[in-house]
Amino acid sequence: KAGVTQTPRYLIKTRGQQVTLSCSPISGHRSVSWYQQTPGQGLQFLFEYFSETQRNKGNFPGRFSGRQFSNSRSEMNVSTLELGDSALYLCASSLGTSLPDTQYFGPGTRLTVL
Amino acid sequence: AQKVTQAQTEISVVEKEDVTLDCVYETRDTTYYLFWYKQPPSGELVFLIRRNSFDEQNEISGRYSWNFQKSTSSFNFTITASQVVDSAVYFCALSEYSGGGADGLTFGKGTHLIIQP
Numbered sequence: 207k208a209g210v211t212q213t214p215r216y217l218i219k220t221r222g223q224q225v226t227l228s229c230s231p232i233s234g235h236r237s238v239s240w241y242q243q244t245p246g247q248g249l250q251f252l253f254e255y256f257s258e259t260q261r262n263k264g265n266f267p268g269r270f271s272g273r274q275f276s277n278s279r280s281e282m283n284v285s286t287l288e289l290g291d292s293a294l295y296l297c298a299s300s301l302g303t304s305l306p307d308t309q310y311f312g313p314g315t316r317l318t319v320l
Numbered sequence: 321a322q323k324v325t326q327a328q329t330e331i332s333v334v335e336k337e338d339v340t341l342d343c344v345y346e347t348r349d350t351t352y353y354l355f356w357y358k359q360p361p362s363g364e365l366v367f368l369i370r371r372n373s374f375d376e377q378n379e380i381s382g383r384y385s386w387n388f389q390k391s392t393s394s395f396n397f398t399i400t401a402s403q404v405v406d407s408a409v410y411f412c413a414l415s416e417y418s419g420g421g422a423d424g425l426t427f428g429k430g431t432h433l434i435i436q437p
Contacts, residue, residue, distance in 0.1 A: 239424060249411065251424030262424055294363060306353040306415035309425065311365035 207233060210299050210312035218318045224285040227315045231278050231299030237261075238280035239309060240272060243294040255280050256302045284317075292319045322347045324414050326428035333402055334436050341397045341431045343412030349373075351417040354388065354395045355425065359409045368410075371395065399433075407435045 211230045219225050231238050239262075240252040251264035255274035272282045278299075284291055294316050298309035323346040333339050345354065356368040369379065371388055379386045383400045399406055409432050413425040 241425075248429050249413075249425075249427035251426070254424060264424055296365065298365075304417075306417055306425075308355070308367055308370045310367060311357070313362070313364045316363075 210297055210310055212295075212297050212312040212315050214315060215313065216316050216318075218320065219287050220320050221287055221289060223287050224283060225287060225317060227282045227284075227295055227297075227317075229280045229282070229297030229299075229312060231280070231297075232310055235299035235301055235310075236278050237300045237302030237307070238274055238278065239298045239300070240280070240282050241296045241298065242266075243296060243314070244290075244292070249296070252282070287319045289319050291317065293317060322349075322352075322414050322416055322426045324412050324426055324428035326410075326412055326431050328431045329429070330432040330434065332434040332436060335404055336401050338398060338400050339402050339433065341399075341410050341412075341433065343395045343397065343428060345393050345395065345412070345414045347393075347414060347416055349416040353415045353417070355413040355415070356386070356395075356397050357411045357413065359411065359430070361408070365411070368397075402433075402435045404435045404437055407433060409433070 213228045237256045239254040241249050243249045254262040258274045269285045274280045294314045296311050296314045298311045300307035300309045325344045352373045354371045357365040359365050376388050385398045387396045409430045411430045412428045415425050
């Protein structure tokens with residue numbers, strides 16, 4: 207079975223721009239979660255999507271948004287980029303039951319904001 | 321609020337030594353799940369183990385073993401006979417069960433494990 211894939215792997219943007227990251231989950235997984243990893247804050251939960259609906263959300267500003275498509279693929283958007291948004295963005299997929307399933311992570315997208 | 325503490329920022333040992341990575345968690349829920357992930361230099365988080373709060377049995381998988389103790393809110397990870405390939409950052413994580421899907425993983429800051437040849 208193919209793992210979680212994320213595109214692009216690297217991105218360089220400038221302040222004020224917006225960016226869209228993409229994530230394809232493992233086949234059969236219906237839940238997709240997004241995390242931000244920075245040296246200072248570590249790994250932080252952004253949000254989780256299940257059946258095209260945001261089911262859970264972390265503590266991030268509204269500039270961070272996402273969506274999920276009917277095939278479970280997900281996109282994450284960050285608008286009005288700030289220098290502090292430079293990070294590794296990790297996507298994880300899981301079966302999506304009501305329990306905390308095991309989340310399997312993709313390789314990440316490294317975003318650099320100049 | 322839930323919290324995971326990995327007090328060891330970095331551990332360096334010589335190959336074949338045993339090493340234990342500590343994880344202490346805080347939660348008000350009685351139902352929760354604990355995880356360990358490994359992050360090699362490539363950056364991808366690799367799942368190692370998932371354990372629910374009702375299962376306090378220790379687990380062994382090859383050279384890896386986990387000790388879960390609810391009395392001390394700890395979920396420690398031991399690598400026996402370490403190898404250079406074990407070098408990575410290891411994360412402990414917690415997820416509470418709210419009944420409406422996972423609340424997202426709360427990660428510790430990670431322990432950078434260096435295995436010297």
